[in-house]
Each structure stands twice: as C-alpha cells, then as structure tokens.
Amino acid sequence: xxxxxxxxxxxxxxxxxxxxxxxxxxxxxxxxxxYRQEPGEGPVLLVTVVTGGEVKKLKRLTFQFGDAxxxxxxxxxxxxxxxxxxxxxxxxxxxxxxxxxxxxxTQLTVNP
Amino acid sequence: EAQVTQNPRxxxxxxxxxxxxxxxxxxxxxxxxxxxxxxxxxxxxxxxSMNVEVTDxxxxxxxxxxxxxxxxxxxxxxxxxxxxxxxxxxxxxxLIAPWVSTSTDTQxxxxxxxLTVL
Numbered sequence: 001x002x003x004x005x006x007x008x009x010x011x012x013x014x015x016x017x018x019x020x021x022x023x024x025x026x027x028x029x030x031x032x033x034x035y036r037q038e039p040g041e042g043p044v045l046l047v048t049v050v051t052g053g054e055v056k057k058l059k060r061l062t063f064q065f066g067d068a069x070x071x072x073x074x075x076x077x078x079x080x081x082x083x084x085x086x087x088x089x090x091x092x093x094x095x096x097x098x099x100x101x102x103x104x105x106t107q108l109t110v111n112p
Numbered sequence: 113e114a115q116v117t118q119n120p121r122x123x124x125x126x127x128x129x130x131x132x133x134x135x136x137x138x139x140x141x142x143x144x145x146x147x148x149x150x151x152x153x154x155x156x157x158x159x160x161s162m163n164v165e166v167t168d169x170x171x172x173x174x175x176x177x178x179x180x181x182x183x184x185x186x187x188x189x190x191x192x193x194x195x196x197x198x199x200x201x202x203x204x205x206x207l208i209a210p211w212v213s214t215s216t217d218t219q220x221x222x223x224x225x226x227l228t229v230l
Contacts, residue, residue, distance in 0.1 A: 033219075040224070041221075042116070042204070042223055042224055045219055090155075090210075100157065100210045102156070
C-alpha cells in the first residue's frame with residue numbers, strides 16, 4: 001500500500017489549460033517535496049513545503065501543503081509543452097522516522 | 113558543475129552474475145541514497161548513508177549491498193542478481209538527510225541506470 005497517493009496518474013491537456021494534481025495520505029508529514037522527472041533523467045526538486053497551510057509559488061506553479069500536513073497539491077496555470085513530465089511528491093512520515101516516501105507520480109502531457 | 117554521476121547508464125546481465133553500479137557526487141554531501149523506480153510502484157529506497165561508514169536499510173534492501181568508504185562514492189552491489197531486480201536505479205545525494213532538510217536544501221539525483229537481468 002502506497003503511503004502517498006497521487007492523482008490523477010495520467011493527465012493529457014492542451015497548451016494554455018490549467019491543471020491540479022494531488023498528493024494525499026492518511027499520515028502526517030513533517031515536510032513534503034515535489035519533483036519533476038523527464039524521460040531519461042533523474043527527478044529534480046521543485047519545492048519543499050514544511051508548514052501546514054503553506055503556499056509556495058514557482059512561476060506558473062503553485063504548491064500548497066494541507067493544514068493538517070496530510071496532503072498537498074500542485075496547480076499549474078497556463079500549461080506549456082515544457083511542463084510535460086512525471087510529477088512526484090515525496091514526504092517524510094512522522095511515524096516512520098528516517099524515511100522519505102515517494103508517491104507513484106502523475107504523468108503530465110501538455111500538447112501544443 | 114554540481115552533479116551526481118552513475119555508471120553504467122544501461123546494463124543487461126544474466127541471473128547470478130555479480131555487478132556493481134557506481135555512484136559519485138562532487139558536492140561534498142554527507143547523505144547519499146539508492147532508489148529503484150518501477151511502473152506502478154514509484155521510487156522506493158534501497159539503502160541510504162548518513163555519512164562515511166554509516167549505511168542503513170531502506171524499504172527494499174533485499175538482494176542489495178552498499179558501501180560508503182569515502183564521502184563522494186556510494187556503490188550499489190548486486191551479489192547475485194535476479195530478474196525481479198530488473199529496474200531503473202537512481203542514486204541521490206544531499207547535504208543532510210532529506211527528512212531533516214529545510215526548504216533551502218536539495219536532494220540531487222543521478223541520471224539513472226537501467227538494469228535488465230535475464
């Protein structure tokens with residue numbers, strides 16, 4: 001059973017559309033990270049959120065950490081083909097100690 | 113350039129033939145880790161190391177060994193590979209362990225090693 005559930009698993013949209021991907025868990029996380037992975041490469045860290053309710057913006061990307069620190073969302077405004085990739089969330093579960101757990105990922109395709 | 117390098121990038125081998133995947137980082141990071149990535153299962157941690165001579169099991173350590181004799185290198189050893197170890201492997205490093213990191217710390221991943229065990 002995945003500790004972190006990401007949804008949707010696959011998302012195909014047109015350039016210019018907005019989208020939101022979700023990362024949910026029944027566990028409380030001390031912090032949560034979002035990564036983007038492109039084919040043939042390793043994941044690249046986009047952001048880390050540490051405070052419940054925290055919102056961080058990275059250009060057209062908005063990341064939110066849930067108030068209870070059990071979930072997070074990534075919203076992309078006016079998606080571009082360059083946003084295409086696998087988006088992964090990862091968190092350190094307060095009960096599992098020294099572990100960073102990854103979700104399965106959301107494969108995003110932005111069509112021109 | 114700050115980077116994590118892995119070798120080889122691609123490897124096809126046969127069951128039981130010992131192999132080593134090397135990982136090296138040039139950022140003087142204390143923390144290093146190995147993950148495997150499989151469809152439908154995401155990234156799962158195999159082993160990690162908090163510093164030289166300090167290693168610990170991750171979520172899926174069976175069939176793997178690691179060593180950390182120097183700060184920059186963290187090789188992954190498969191003593192007797194089996195087909196269920198066919199996967200995409202990533203090495204990663206960060207200044208300190210990700211679970212104690214602040215928003216200013218970054219975990220860097222290598223480019224990956226695609227391993228096929230026949």
